[in-house]
Amino acid sequence: MVAKEKIITRFPPSPTGPFHVGNARTALFNYLFTKQNGGKLLFRLEDTDKERSKKEYEDDIINGLKWLGIDLNFSNMVRQSERAEIYKKYIQKMINEGNAYMAEEAHLRSSPRPELGTKAGQVIRFKNPNKKIKFNDLIRGEIEFDTTELKDFVIAKSFDEPVYHLAVVADDFEMGVTHIIRGEDHISNTPRQILIQEAIGAPRPVYAHLPLVLAPDRSKLSKRKHGEHVSLSYYKKLGYLPEAMVNFLALLGWNSGTDQEIFSMEELIKEFDIKKIQKAGAIFNIEKLNWINSQYIKKMDTEKLMELCAPYLEKEKIKKIIGIQKERMNKLSDISEDIDYFFEQPEYEKEKLLWKNEDNLNKTKIHLQKVAELIGDKKAIRDYAEKEGRGNVLWPFRMALTGEDKSPDPFIVAEILGKEETIKRLKNAIKKI
RNA sequence: GGCCCUAUCGUCUAGCGGCUAGGACGUAUCCUUCUCAAGGAUAAAACCAGAGUUCGAUUCUCUGUAGGGUCACCA
Numbered sequence: 241m242v243a244k245e246k247i248i249t250r251f252p253p254s255p256t257g258p259f260h261v262g263n264a265r266t267a268l269f270n271y272l273f274t275k276q277n278g279g280k281l282l283f284r285l286e287d288t289d290k291e292r293s294k295k296e297y298e299d300d301i302i303n304g305l306k307w308l309g310i311d312l313n314f315s316n317m318v319r320q321s322e323r324a325e326i327y328k329k330y331i332q333k334m335i336n337e338g339n340a341y342m343a344e345e346a347h348l349r350s351s352p353r354p355e356l357g358t359k360a361g362q363v364i365r366f367k368n369p370n371k372k373i374k375f376n377d378l379i380r381g382e383i384e385f386d387t388t389e390l391k392d393f394v395i396a397k398s399f400d401e402p403v404y405h406l407a408v409v410a411d412d413f414e415m416g417v418t419h420i421i422r423g424e425d426h427i428s429n430t431p432r433q434i435l436i437q438e439a440i441g442a443p444r445p446v447y448a449h450l451p452l453v454l455a456p457d458r459s460k461l462s463k464r465k466h467g468e469h470v471s472l473s474y475y476k477k478l479g480y481l482p483e484a485m486v487n488f489l490a491l492l493g494w495n496s497g498t499d500q501e502i503f504s505m506e507e508l509i510k511e512f513d514i515k516k517i518q519k520a521g522a523i524f525n526i527e528k529l530n531w532i533n534s535q536y537i538k539k540m541d542t543e544k545l546m547e548l549c550a551p552y553l554e555k556e557k558i559k560k561i562i563g564i565q566k567e568r569m570n571k572l573s574d575i576s577e578d579i580d581y582f583f584e585q586p587e588y589e590k591e592k593l594l595w596k597n598e599d600n601l602n603k604t605k606i607h608l609q610k611v612a613e614l615i616g617d618k619k620a621i622r623d624y625a626e627k628e629g630r631g632n633v634l635w636p637f638r639m640a641l642t643g644e645d646k647s648p649d650p651f652i653v654a655e656i657l658g659k660e661e662t663i664k665r666l667k668n669a670i671k672k673i
Numbered sequence: 674g675g676c677c678c679u680a681u682c683g684u685c686u687a688g689c690g691g692c693u694a695g696g697a698c699g700u701a702u703c704c705u706u707c708u709c710a711a712g713g714a715u716a717a718a719a720c721c722a723g724a725g726u727u728c729g730a731u732u733c734u735c736u737g738u739a740g741g742g743u744c745a746c747c748a
Contacts, residue, residue: 254748289747363746380678389676389744397746404748428677451679451741458740488685491697499696518686520679521741528685528698538711552674599733 245250247279249419250412254286255297257463258471259304261524262453265489266294269450271310272490272512279491282415283312286322288407289380303651304472309505312472318415327388327402330362330410330440339367339439340395346451348413358490364396373431376447378421379517385431391431394555409433421448424521425460451493452521461524475529479552481540484533491528493518496539502535518659557582560656564648578644582656585665586643595635603671606639607633618651640669 250266253259273502274281283305287293291370302314334340343365370388395406412420461470468474475485479609487503496503496511502513527653537545545648561582565575580586593604607628614620625633638650641662648651654662 256748289684292747383677385677394746401746408748423742424678425742426748429748431677433674449678454741456684460742464734491685493685495697497687499687501685501697518679522686525698531698534711650690654714 245418245419247277247498248276249279249280249421250282250415250417252282252284252285252286252408252411253301255294255301256289256291256292258473259270260463260470261460261472261475261489262461262470264276264304264308264472265453265492266308266421266423266450267305267310267312268308268486268489268496269512269514269517271312272508273419273421273448273514275509276512277588279418281312282318282417283314283316284411284415285319285320286404286407287319288402288404290321293321300471300473306487306646307472307476307484318363318411320402322410323411324400324402325394326414327407327410328399330406331399331402333397334366334414334436334439335364341365341392343392356612362398363394364398365392366395366432366439368392368435370448370567373434375430375434375444375447377427378446378514379451380519383427385428387431389653390432390435395436404435405429407434409436409440409442412445412624413437413440417445419446419448421450424449424452426576429630431458443668448517451518453492454521454523456525458521458523460521469524479548480529480533481536481548484529484536488532491532492522502532515572517606564656578647581642581644581647581653583608585668586641588639588643590669592643592645593636593639593669593673595629595631598632601673603632604636605670608628608636608666608670608673611637612663612670615654615663615666620656621651636669637666 248269249270251270253267270281285293285298286343300354302355305312306314331340335342341364342362344361368387368390372384372386374382374384393405394403398403411417430447430449434444436442453461455466455469458466463470472485476482485503486505486508490503490508490512491501494512494517496513497516501572561579562575565579569575590601593603593608595602598604608625611621611633614624621633621637634650638647638653641647641650641657656663
């Protein structure tokens with residue numbers, strides 16, 4: 241597909257929350273579409289909501305985009321909060337031409353604000369021509385709205401405080417945006433924005449509304465309902481690879497029409513077809529993500545994988561083990577001697593569980609059962625051992641955990657293994673008997 | 674509730690009037706294997722409903738139903 245005129249798209253997130261996976265997909269689709277058409281993708285921060293916009297979210301979005309390999313030329317990013325003059329110009333123009341007017345609404349004002357051009361309690365409303373707006377959506381075809389129900393909606397809180405619709409339209413116009421690819425939740429905003437476009441004399445861009453990314457219950461993935469599962473960074477933290485995430489996201493609502501499931505970014509840029517995008521919402525299916533990710537892991541160079549896995553290795557556990565083993569080491573390589581039981585179930589004969597002069601496994605069994613019950617209460621176990629004979633209790637306890645004649649004491653080993661694993665091993669020993 | 678969007682296996686989807694309705698994830702079984710995972714094979718699993726149009730509808734039209742989105746001085 242070769243465009244006669246240069247295609248200009250944009251990705252305008254609002255830094256009012258962590259980078260959302262649905263938003264990441266929107267960015268990806270914009271990127272793929274723009275790249276394959278040799279166009280330009282603009283990055284704009286919609287931070288007109290001063291209360292909710294945060295620097296940390298801004299960073300989260302930018303880092304997420306970079307992580308995915310979506311390069312948006314961040315040094316050229318635009319902030320709406322720094323463009324008040326531009327919006328003011330349009331507000332003025334619309335008022336002058338009778339397309340907007342100032343209205344009194346003091347009763348709706350939640351908190352007093354400084355004078356900003358309008359008098360306190362005043363707001364700027366769009367003069368709705370109350371007509372039908374029909375637009376063509378690249379994905380859905382023709383959509384028609386009657387704008388009457390929109391009433392005279394607010395376009396600015398004051399001359400210096402535009403509201404979303406005005407800012408978006410003004411920016412897209414100023415920046416020469418030709419294609420708007422965004423989430424389906426914006427469909428109902430479109431007629432309002434077209435009305436503003438017509439009022440300021442801006443050309444209408446091509447629209448493409450993407451189906452939503454849904455939660456397993458088919459509702460829109462939202463921070464409120466679904467917590468961290470909406471955040472791209474959550475998946476990054478869990479160790480999903482960016483290539484796999486891109487691959488997965490691309491397949492949510494789009495497919496090549498072939499049996500191919502694994503796509504690199506380059507392949508996606510080549511194969512992507514905005515017309516083949518699905519109309520219905522798609523559930524974010526973690527099982528499929530897992531599978532795709534596993535495919536990338538299997539293909540990855542082991543050396544590289546080792547590097548990536550390092551942060552997930554149990555540093556704390558290893559540290560504890562070293563702390564204990566250093567008392568027994570002569571040289572560094574000794575660290576690897578006889579510590580397998582820290583990582584896996586030990587193997588040993590059940591007779592090993594018998595303490596020196598003891599010859600009754602049934603008694604040992606009772607001791608182990610008691611210890612299993614008391615796990616977590618070190619003092620209680622000690623008291624019990626004191627009563628029954630230390631060796632009678634502690635030796636099988638330790639053997640159950642390590643399978644070794646020599647090792648650190650069972651309490652230390654139990655602590656490193658964790659309660660769950662400790663109990664599991666005790667039960668194993670009991671079963672052996 | 675108004676307006677708008679949507680509707681093929683549990684999930685992601687192919688299909689663009691005539692197909693045994695295909696693939697992938699997941700699930701089950703079998704093979705391989707010391708175990709697990711991987712891999713291989715097989716299986717179960719879908720056209721929301723009802724009217725039209727048509728020789729013929731999953732496919733086109735309408736209605737219903739269901740789900741979703743949106744109804745801010747948030748974006």
